[in-house]
Amino acid sequence: MTGHDKNRRNPTNGPVTLADVARLADVSPVTVSRAINTPNLVKPQTLEAIGRVIARTGYVPNLLAGGLASRRTRLIAAIVPSVASTIFAETIEGLNAELVSAGYQLLLGLSGYDAQRELELTRAILARRPDGIILTGISHLKETRAMLTGAGLPIVEIWDSTPSPLDTAVGFSHLAVGALVAEHLLATGYDRYAQIGANDPRAVQRRDGFVNRLAGIAEVELPALDMNSPSTFSDGRAAMAQLLDRGHGTLGVFCSSDVVAHGALAEAHFQGCRIPEDLAIIGFGDFDFAPHTHPPLTTVRIDRRDIGTKAAQSILKKIAGSEDVGAMINVEFHIVARGTA
Amino acid sequence: MTGHDKNRRNPTNGPVTLADVARLADVSPVTVSRAINTPNLVKPQTLEAIGRVIARTGYVPNLLAGGLASRRTRLIAAIVPSVASTIFAETIEGLNAELVSAGYQLLLGLSGYDAQRELELTRAILARRPDGIILTGISHLKETRAMLTGAGLPIVEIWDSTPSPLDTAVGFSHLAVGALVAEHLLATGYDRYAQIGANDPRAVQRRDGFVNRLAGIAEVELPALDMNSPSTFSDGRAAMAQLLDRGHGTLGVFCSSDVVAHGALAEAHFQGCRIPEDLAIIGFGDFDFAPHTHPPLTTVRIDRRDIGTKAAQSILKKIAGSEDVGAMINVEFHIVARGTA
DNA sequence: GAGAGCAATGGAAGCGCTTTCATTGTAGCC
């Protein structure tokens, strides 16, 4: 056995490589590579011969090797808090659709609303040398930011707005959402105002926007609950119970998500509140079920899918070398006034 | 400029490589590799020195190179139809949690209930040489099967059951679900029976199970609707309108998902049906909102997350070389009897 | 006190591609 032979682990039946295809098609490896990546540089006849060999052998290119050599992986990574809470799922679908049609693949990271986990994910992701990375939100650990900017790849932050993103951001102002909701409630006017919310950075911003807009007009009540993101139906229900316990007068409530609002609504029903006369509830997200609660839920609508689409487009443009991708890409939101406010 | 130099693209400030770390720590590259992958083979003192250099330089290993050399990528790919329809989102969360804690990463593919797209995804995914692959369902194109078995990696099919999986399957029998639902309705007894369903392979199996169980007892009515998977609230509503239009007598309906059931329920309400006396509705999935419809929805509950967890465990075991992973891993399901049946 | 055994390290080769820089052949032109 020669030194050469013993290094070939699977001389015959190992996975087919580009070199195998080249040999069988009687061309050099470079030509096969070109046939795959830049077919217009190869003579049609040669192309066809190579194509036949590929079909016959079932050759699947090794993108690890390709990526290592070319420094382009055609991989885009995205970190979102969760995929089970409807809110980000559609963004991912939008993202994915756009990426796939451009020949890219999506590497998904779930951070669970945890900044530390985001950091670890970022490290693990960068080790795969994606061509771009998409993060949820604009608040990251110092180390995360450093690692990200040091990696020198296109970055898109989604679901929030900032004048100074790491690179580019696609989203909207949660402060503005809070303010808008406050105004919607003020148009009718209630004796009391409250906010039921989760504790993730964006929910907090929405609350702050709400509170700020009502400053000097009313003290916003904030039920004290241990409500971690994502918050649930039960959280909303418990918080509403607390609010109804606590005092009288008409009440306008802003919930940090439709799920919470749904829970709040259930409790209000249970206690026999008249909605929206005595009690107004506004959610956030316009989830599928929102039109079907009793009464139908008034909420804030965002085109969640569009965030994904725009994020993908931005990152693809950046990869293509475009400089004019703007730091902040705004996404619309508006109140869908249904039955609860 | 020597021939050697001109091939170093970024002699000074390019991304830090393992070789750079080795040089700075005054050890050989192999030792750095060991420090990272098998630290117990390295003297604590050396380990520490290397660790300092890594921290100082911000070195991030290149997993493309590592994967190419070691033929292990620590990547697991999963193909699901969609992530926006709640049904698979939790499975993915379960999958991801388990994989991450074992040091693996998840590469996500969305097939949109389309077998052709599943094939293309499979090809694209295999090109990244994942250590394992997870597919939804057991019906795949011939080419997909061939490609998959040819790739020689652990495969797990989820969300369905079969005596002859490609490798291992984690799920349950949709036929059995349909039969169980039929029995639940039979226990009360209705004049008419109907099924409202999507057209994906699993929904069809549930329908068949339902129809088979009722064979000889009643003809199951199947509203003719162009209902593609995933089906929607409106689909359910329209189908129910058709059913109520069509005849009289008490009616037991099995819907292919809770979302469809919710729509059907809304229409029934609208038409003033008494539920469950005149009209029984059973959904599938036990989605978050199911306990909160009016009346609360009776449905079939599956531990969606558990499917992900078990799939991850199975595939990790296979990767570790275990032979005793069993071809079929069953997941429980049962009817949650609430207010609609 | 010599060989066995082990802990710690290194050298060299190669994983399967792409890139850069030739090289060949043929068409096109004055």
Added chain:
DNA sequence: GGCTACAATGAAAGCGCTTCCATTGCTCTC
């Protein structure tokens, strides 16, 4: 007819790791 131009292909190097197989010092053991 000789030169340029371009289309089509190839040779060689290298992307950044891991693997395999030494090699070097030790500490044990009899």
